[in-house]
Amino acid sequence: IFISQSFFNIRGIPYMTTNTWTAKAKDGFNSLDVSETYIDSALKWLDVWLTDPAFSEYVPQIQYLIENGRWNFLLDAFYQVIPFGTGGRRGLVGVGPNRINTWTIQASAQGHSQYLIRQYGEQARQRGVVLAFDVRKYTQKGIYDEALANPVMNLDGRRLANAAAAVYAANKIKVYMFKEERSTPELSYAIRHLKAVSGDMFSASHNLPTDNGKKVYDQYGGQLIPPDDQILVDEVTGNVTEIKRINVAQAQKNGLIEVIDEQVDDAYYDAACRVSLSDERQLKIVYSPLHVTGLTSVYPILRKLDFDITLDPETSNMSGAFENVTFNIPNPEVIESFDHSLPFARQVGADILISTDPDADRIGVMAKHNGEWQFLTGNEIGIILTNYAISKYRSNGRLNRNSVVVKTDVTTSLMQKIAQQNKVQCIGDLLVGFKYIADEMNKIEKAGKIDNFIFGAEESHGYLTGNYARDKDAACAAIWLCEHAAELKKLGKTL
Numbered sequence: 277i278f279i280s281q282s283f284f285n286i287r288g289i290p291y292m293t294t295n296t297w298t299a300k301a302k303d304g305f306n307s308l309d310v311s312e313t314y315i316d317s318a319l320k321w322l323d324v325w326l327t328d329p330a331f332s333e334y335v336p337q338i339q340y341l342i343e344n345g346r347w348n349f350l351l352d353a354f355y356q357v358i359p360f361g362t363g364g365r366r367g368l369v370g371v372g373p374n375r376i377n378t379w380t381i382q383a384s385a386q387g388h389s390q391y392l393i394r395q396y397g398e399q400a401r402q403r404g405v406v407l408a409f410d411v412r413k414y415t416q417k418g419i420y421d422e423a424l425a426n427p428v429m430n431l432d433g434r435r436l437a438n439a440a441a442a443v444y445a446a447n448k449i450k451v452y453m454f455k456e457e458r459s460t461p462e463l464s465y466a467i468r469h470l471k472a473v474s475g476d477m478f479s480a481s482h483n484l485p486t487d488n489g490k491k492v493y494d495q496y497g498g499q500l501i502p503p504d505d506q507i508l509v510d511e512v513t514g515n516v517t518e519i520k521r522i523n524v525a526q527a528q529k530n531g532l533i534e535v536i537d538e539q540v541d542d543a544y545y546d547a548a549c550r551v552s553l554s555d556e557r558q559l560k561i562v563y564s565p566l567h568v569t570g571l572t573s574v575y576p577i578l579r580k581l582d583f584d585i586t587l588d589p590e591t592s593n594m595s596g597a598f599e600n601v602t603f604n605i606p607n608p609e610v611i612e613s614f615d616h617s618l619p620f621a622r623q624v625g626a627d628i629l630i631s632t633d634p635d636a637d638r639i640g641v642m643a644k645h646n647g648e649w650q651f652l653t654g655n656e657i658g659i660i661l662t663n664y665a666i667s668k669y670r671s672n673g674r675l676n677r678n679s680v681v682v683k684t685d686v687t688t689s690l691m692q693k694i695a696q697q698n699k700v701q702c703i704g705d706l707l708v709g710f711k712y713i714a715d716e717m718n719k720i721e722k723a724g725k726i727d728n729f730i731f732g733a734e735e736s737h738g739y740l741t742g743n744y745a746r747d748k749d750a751a752c753a754a755i756w757l758c759e760h761a762a763e764l765k766k767l768g769k770t771l
Contacts, residue, residue, distance in 0.1 A: 362505035366489030385443035387512030404450025409433030409478035445527035446520035459636035461749035464497035482607035498714030498746030547744035564617035566606035570632035608640025639750035658733035
């Protein structure tokens with residue numbers, strides 16, 4: 277068929293009917309060595325996104341991808357709706373149902389709203405949800421046409437949180453929204469503090485900068501466990517037939533969306549500071565937030581406790597690009613994450629170097645020992661903190677036969693041996709995931725014995741003490757690590 281020059285748009289892409297675009301995509305998909313099942317599913321979703329007015333802002337980029345024969349990319353972006361797992365949704369940001377974008381986030385929020393109303397009824401609407409986000413922003417080049425409008429370019433956690441808020445509010449569920457970037461543990465604290473029924477964290481933790489997503493939290497401030505997690509998954513993936521939305525500004529005016537102020541920050545800082553077990557502070561600390569939210573939690577909390585803490589200048593600007601982190605992977609579980617902060621720690625003569633991941637729930641540690649810097653694994657940190665906490669509880673007269681430490685099954689058994697040697701209980705056979713440690717804490721609290729809880733740990737650098745949160749918190753671990761290191765320094769020792 278001959279198409280005259282007047283039937284081309286300003287980018288030189290020919291105007292075609294939706295059927296023509298879909299047919300072109302079908303020919304392209306058929307050139308790939310993949311199952312027809314995937315092709316049929318991708319074509320179904322592609323047709324929806326090309327024709328439904330709800331997706332009109334995505335259409336120019338979809339047409340660009342089709343015209344340029346990006347078949348593998350398109351197939352992957354459209355063959356399914358990005359899975360909603362037991363913790364939430366996380367993955368690549370982009371155009372299509374198998375990507376993180378405002379539509380997949382709003383579909384999640386609609387299913388979550390339905391779940392909350394089924395579970396809590398009118399209480400869900402009155403008690404509400406808390407939303408927090410980190411600094412991630414999608415800026416990847418070379419995928420989409422930069423000359424065309426692109427709804428996913430510069431998509432960040434704040435926009436995703438606003439998109440979700442519009443859905444919760446449309447379902448008449450009260451929304452508490454952090455004004456600026458905050459950490460996951462502060463979200464966990466805020467849910468408990470505000471007596472909300474749930475919360476969302478918009479973050480992809482230590483994934484690459486191209487990813488984003490959301491984690492869902494329950495009324496206790498922890499992630500959902502069976503069977504509730506699967507009930508939520510089924511609701512999101514099987515029962516969403518319409519996404520309700522309301523204008524965010526209007527919802528704020530109506531009182532359905534409320535911005536959280538500094539009072540919650542201050543209350544969280546106070547709660548975290550109360551876990552301190554020592555007044556020793558003679559230690560030089562360098563801290564790297566790896567460009568993200570630890571600046572709003574770990575740093576102010578350690579300063580509030582009068583520690584001598586200096587920010588690493590290379591990694592202390594808020595940036596979702598993680599530009600001064602090796603491979604742009606801000607994961608304190610790997611020694612490479614210290615590549616840019618270690619030279620500064622050497623330069624200023626620090627005793628200890630700590631870092632945290634983007635949502636500040638995991639911590640990494642290096643200690644200067646005999647003139648050399650040593651990296652501690654997650655298990656080693658767990659061992660050190662278990663021993664430190666038990667010894668402090670004993671000296672403070674807080675240890676009793678009901679005292680307990682909690683760990684996952686894959687976390688070092690040495691924690692259990694230390695506990696047993698000190699006649700402390702250890703719940704040590706839990707499934708992987710801090711949510712199971714949080715659930716044990718809920719059980720202990722329900723029994724009226726939360727003061728007996730000493731410490732929870734998992735080998736993937738996640739730790740928690742106190743009773744203020746139900747997800748791991750790098751801040752409380754940092755407090756114990758720094759004060760313990762200060763006491764050891766006084767004795768001529770190191771972590």
